[in-house]
Amino acid sequence: MERSAKVMGAVVSTILIVGVVIGVVAMVRHGNSDDKGGGQGVGGGGGDSGSSTSTSTKTANAICATTTHKEACTTSLESVANNPNASIQDYLSAALNATMSELEKAIEVTSKVKVDKADDPHNDQMGMDDCKEFLDTAVEQLQASISSVGESQLHTLEDRVQEFISWLTGVYIYQATCIDQLEKPEYKTPVQDGMLNASQLTENAIYIFSELTNLTSSLNLNFSSIADAATRSAATLSTSRRLLNNAERVGENGYPSWFTSTDRKLLQDAKQDPGVEAVPIQPNAVVALDGSGQFNSINDAIGSIPPKNTERFVIYVKAGIYNEVVLIKKIPNVFIFGDGQGKTIISGDLSVALKGVKTSNSATVAVDSDGFMIKSLTIRNTAGPDGHQAVALRIAGQNAVVFDCSIEGYQDTLYYHRGRQFYKNCVISGTVDFIFGNGRAIIQDSMIVVRKPNPNQSNMVTADGGLLPNGEHGLVLQNCRITAEPLLEDAKAQHKSYLGRPWKAYAVTIYMQNDIGDFVAPEGYSVFTNVGEGSLNQNTAIYGEYLNIGPGSISDRRDVNNFKNWHLLSPQEAEGYTVGAFIQGGSWLINTGVPYNVGL
Template sequence: MGAGKKVGISVVSLILVVGAVIGVVAVVRSSQNSADNENMKGPSASMKAIETICAPTSYKDACTRTLGPVARNETATPKDYIMAAIQATLDEVKKSFDVTSKTVVSNETDPYNHMAVEDCKELLDQAIDTLQASYSMVGDNDMHTLQDRADELRSWMTAVYALQSSCMDQIEKPEYKSAIENGMINATQLTDNAINIVAELSEVLKAFNVPINLKPSARRLMGVNSYPSWFGAADRRLLRAQRGGHVRPNVVVAKDGSGQFRTIASAINAYPKNLKGRYIIYVKAGIYDEFIVIDKSKANIFIYGDGPGKTIVTGKRNFGIMKIGTMNTATFSNNAPGFIARRMTFRNTAGPDGHQAVALRINGDMSAIFDCHIEGYQDTLYYHAFRQFYRDCVISGTIDFIFGMGDAVIQNSLIVVRRPNANQFNTVTADGKEIARGSNGLVLQNCRIVPEKELFPVRFQIPTYLGRPWKAQALTVVMQSELGDLIRPEGWMPWSTTDSKYFFHNTCQYYEFANRGPGANTARRSRMFKRFKVLSPQEATRYTVAAFLQGAQWLKQAHIPHQLGL
């Protein structure tokens, strides 16, 4: 993620500059007796409900305006208020999409910004889908079930914000950026509000005297298994069968023609309509020089190979040389929910001169990557949005090489720091969390951070840090991991020390817990990071797969090496 292209100006900052004024709509409770209304002392019950719901929001006037019509209904339930907040957000994102659709950029004269605007449309379209799914989730569930799914709903709403933010980060020229940005002000404000409302759902329920479910503690959810909570019995059986060589794939890809397809793209294009279950793609050993994008409509793909280093997907798209936007440099991108990859290598060969050059980009909820190698230099792994789980992987790179805005846990993996160009530095992570109560962030659990062979002799001359904050509320947790001696004693690097609008070290959250190795000593960690903290065991349980990725319980009988519990 380098300084310059992806730094961008955050959507929140832009909103503050615009200073849009939204009038407060007074909510008047209807009554047959006008005298009673005139003599009523204090706010009505409806107004109190709105005050409670809007209290944690950043844009209270917009919140009041949005929920005012619901308050006129004296029988309104918490669901009605939440659905109204989501519906209003959906309406505004649709308007943003319309504004973006009217922004025309010539592909011949300005290919970079043409593609950026097209990307923006795609991202907003996915945001619309997510909001529609969120509205249905709330409408289809009773309040007790909704309590159980509140974390999932918050994750979806956080992803909606990330998709809007990514839209703006893609666009370079001010004349295009400002038009789309102005059209997104209401949408980003209401998305921000919705995140905060869902994050404080328990307070909303209290305002309506709805009994609150007591969730079991994160510690009780811990175990020694290695799958996230969304992995049901069928997926566990599938992975076990694949490990034993007993999976029957839907299609086989082989360079030598021994399968149905010679390319991965052809196999993905053959995704069947009205699919129920998983679409299983087996990719035989070989080097596949392809640019792969899995569309958001192609859910539940399971792609596996003959092993990392044997089944290799490779590309060299990059920003530094080819002037391609970061999102579109990815060798392999997934935008669909329920994606699983196993025993493959995803590689970007652009090298350090390519600057931003993504090997793997994941933008689909409930995605899981097992036993894979993800290789590149700058911006290797882009955990773009939604919930993601990585296990037993090898991830290599230089600057910001694990970055994104999703909810990601990387567990039991090898993190390999490579040698950058002269006068460059290494930062393992760069998280892009923007909303304090958002669900997103990055957790590295039981990993090893080591230098590659080429870096080892000069590892003390080239600064290497655990990470730097890409956005204001960046959240990164490194726990139970082995940190090599290449990690600088200060541990973390500020995004900028010269421009105050990038002083994210004042607001970001960097946590460590129970790490080991010569780079794990926290005594000399940088005092610039005001919210840096060494966690207690109880605090650390919040960032386990069970708790951080909204697991109701760990699944039993895992068939890959298990994690170390707290």
């Protein structure tokens, strides 16, 4: 994990927002008093043009009052601020298009930064290549947001607010990851400076969507609720989060529209061992080392997926050890399943310290696609503790399911990079920050195994990388067993082990209903210190615990001096971090065949 300077943002004062909005509402009502049919225009169609223009400008100001970078927001809305008939979609489109313009400028700046390959000890050339790819993906995410706003009517936006927040959080994550890839200031600084405007406008857009319900309801528009209030106070989860019911965002038969009957049958058969007698579902591709399949390698099977394929593509990997680095890039809806943990094994050894790659490139299995599913196999990075950052599984994608898998490594084992992800019945092992990322993930009913690190090293189970208070991110461990491997158990006096530390400023990590071993330090959490500089991430990070058991769960000695936002959750707060509320599992996991607990 490349350690970058923390990304800080300010929480907007609700009093300021309400005050500005009340003023705008008064202007809107006054300007529309004689209007007979102004439609959905924010400024209305009545009154004289000067009054209407003033009202639309005030509306833009009200929208920008919800953001962190207000001046940048005001400039981005200039194209609609003087339009008295502008709709809420017009304002949203203007904000997103301005962000796109700045992101394209950032890409242009990045393309002009040249790395001296003869003097590249940190492999910044690889970092620059990664940076360009991440920014290209950010553009695609943003284009999807722009298209969806343009196509949506106001009433359909209501159910898609959290989707937009998720997309935009991904855009922000890719920008931040781009910067994280670079080490040398002469390369990092110009890229960071060139991306500043794009980052600020992306952050603004996230704030605008987060506050959209408050704005539209105050402006008397038909927009009644928000899907997910991501902003939390230091001590409490917002009670305004909307819990999706089972009927939302599903197809005709009660299943998610993107989830086919084949998907359901595959996961319903997850308890079976398809390698014993017969594969329960006919896969699109079979991989086998003994030649009994269509392919000898997993990458060859992935390469056989037709271009622009959007249907579920199923790859069955028979038992064996596959020494390959698997990359699934911009191929949605890939499903990989094996013959079971310890039978089908995907193994790699890439690492930052020993192989000179960047953290993102060290993954044995790297997924940059939505709708990814994997079950019944082992993913392993064998670099060992000397490899430092060495990822086994990295997922950057929405609606990912990892079921009945063993994910093995030391430092940075599991990287939940972007998007909503659900892990069930897994074994995840490692040492330093071994469950980390910027996405939003829940790990349920799994075994978390802490291993023995190198001498003078401590263990941190988690390292969340929440970048913004309003972004879609965070990690929840629910009903898991956190235990030490025998080698660490024998040496736990020499190695302190913590439940986590905040990688970024707005880390959110919740432990609920887990069994925590006695090897965990009583203070629970460790501060994060960047190389060469101190970090104050602990001041803004949120850590919560709820009904954990075991000697490591005793909380009376937790480090509340450094972690002022740590607290024991109430049942109401804990409910906000469940599958139903936190990753909207009721809308995309329902009836898939994945066993999961939607609540506490």
